[in-house]
Amino acid sequence: MTKSRERKPLVKQASALVGSSSVSLLEIMSMALEALWSNKLRTLLTMLGVIIGITAVIAVTAIGQGTQKSTEQQLQSLGTDILQVQSGAARSGGVRQGSGSATTLTLEDAQAIAQEVLGVDRVSAFLQQNAQVVYAGNNDSMTIIGTDINYPYVRNTHPQTGRFFSQEEVDSAKAVAILGPTARDELLGTGSNAEGAQIRIAGETYDVIGVMETKGAQGPQNPDEQIYIPLTNMSARLVGNNAVKGLAIRGIYVKVKSQDLLDAAQYQTTNLLRVRHGIFPEKGETDDFRTVNSADIIETLTSTSKLFTVMIVAVAGISLIVGGIGIANIMLVSVVERTREIGIRKAIGATGTAILTQFLAEAVVIAIMGGVVGICLGIAIAFAASNLFKFPLVISPWSIVFGFGLTFVIGLLAGVVPARNAARLDPITALRSD
Template identity: 45%
Template sequence: MLWESILIALEGLKANKLRSLLTMLGIIIGVSAVITMVSLGLGMQQKVQSSIASLGSSLLVITPGAAQAPGSVRMASGSNITLTNQDAKAIAREIGGIRYIAPSVADSYQVVFGNQNWKTKVQGTTGEFLAVRSYKIAAGKFFASGDESTRARVAVLGQTVAANLFGSASPVGKTIRIAQAPFRVIGVLASKGQSSMGQDQDDIVLVPLTTAQERLLGITYLHNISVQVESDKVLDKAQAAITTLLRTRHRLPAGAEDDFTVRNLAALMSTMQETTGNITAFLGGIAAISLVVGGIGIMNIMLVSVTERTREIGIRKALGATFANILMQFLIEAVVISVSGGLTGILLGVAGAKVVSGFAGWNAVISWGAIMAAFGVSVSIGLFFGLYPARKAALLDPIEALRYE
């Protein structure tokens, strides 16, 4: 009887092709919208995670606090000049569990080679920068401690800077000018792409820290200190120890506000994951509303079908069809509509996610969990919204049904 009911349901759908297609449309749109939105949301979540991870694992970033201008006006965060090279050395010497530490300064400069020029960020740092920030060398080498002690005019270029100044030619060994001062290119960084905020991580020039401080910026303080600890297990402990050490070194009295900030990127990643997860759930929820609309469409068309086929139902009951037989027939018709719409919606949803990803340049992660959930909900909606019309059909009095015109 089950197979016979399925065949009868398919015959009924074939007899009213346009009506069946329009009924499926709500389910198709709902399933495809859920899959597309969830895929794009998961892609955004993955991009944020990989971007934060690319900054370095188990990382703490120390920045100065806000400077206090005359008249008690607070300046922007990071505008203070409280961090020094001695602070970085003290952290490396006195705090346990630290693997690498990279103090740095940075500013924007016009970088020139021949008749080509490019405005970019020039960052002064130490040899541990590569390990801390997970960069790799694609060509040449990175500067050594000897270059830092002698304030050598050497530079390592990011891929974006190298491409704009040198095209396809190798920049290693060439001389560029930064703030009219000549710098010899000794290496090129491997590409890292964009960060989660859309910043080009390859648009950078690295020079020794002492060179940047004394030959370019003319300062003795630091803009930030990046600290990589041995594992995530000691991250919070290291953060607390660094805070205590810097407060002591800066002679801050009890109750006074810190003149620096220690940021934990693991906590930042957790927050971003929660935020993007909520956005993904919200997008999926909005798209799922169309599934409910599709279910109402199924109920509507099944009620019409019951009315149209009242005499048929009466004849079947007169010939011995039971309550369960009639109920099963109409339930199967509703489920066939929802299953057909769900399968079509899956194909359109996956294709839609890939098309949007390709045209908009967004990441899209096709989730089998989202596909199965959307399909399961579509089938459940078919059952739920098909139950009332099916029960109504099964409860028809055969005598009254046969009299129906």
């Protein structure tokens, strides 16, 4: 009695498959869904590989593009029209140290660039050094930036509370300081009113006159953790080393009037400093400074981020292929388990093409369902990551199209061999199977 009940739907499906040319795509999909629903656990396990793969493709692509967009926004907030000139590298024991380790630039170099290079808007010279900073019971090593009044304008970072130091305070080397927001929180306490507080930097007392706005980390540096003091004060009280030809500085920020003038300004600045430093490249002499174009930095970071994203997506694509292999394995097992079903269908007239189409449809449906679930999970993970790590949510349409298309192709290819085996089964042998 039970067997007769099981055969009724099979006979009904088989009759629908007789003469495959008359069977609609809707009917084929309906039968595929019915067959998959009757084996829910097996269907779910088969879909897992595809779900994981497509989730990885969508999530990793979105996270990679989001972090790339965030990096670009942070760099652009500092300005894409900035040229940075760094002092040269010192040598110790024949080993070249990092850029800025030698005092090859002077304040007079910065002033010459501002006066003689065409297209320059403003110039800001700076010194940089780590020092111990003490307030009450807090004692931390922090990055100290000694600079001039042009720094906020050139670097597009301004005081959130209080003010920046004046030209008079720079000229008199006054001991005043502006804290980054993170530096303020670590020294004085989160959200504290810093104005009027006195801190000690390398044993010297400084009056806090303001707190800078939050900018976030930019590469290896985080402006929020820095403390700003007048360049003249830092040179006299902290660094204590003046170049023979003037006040030694670590580097120079050059802001041009438009990004189109950046390359020309870089060329003129390089030649001007070579003349001032007596460097002759035609004699084989090397520059004792280095110029860095902000547009080049953004382009390099963008290309690196894109390459990293492509590599991760390739790994996710491999996991999709593994998912396809899983579909093929389960479908092969399904053919063996449903041998009797296939025999009944063929015995009442279903053609080999109809059986082939049926099993291909099942494989494709599994892949598509896994792809839909994977896309939804990938978007959800990307959304959660963007909220958690505070970067823009970027869902690329091509990643969805690519992932969905790939799952369809994988499902189709994974179902070919099992479907062909099912179509080639001898009906008499299949009916004898238990």
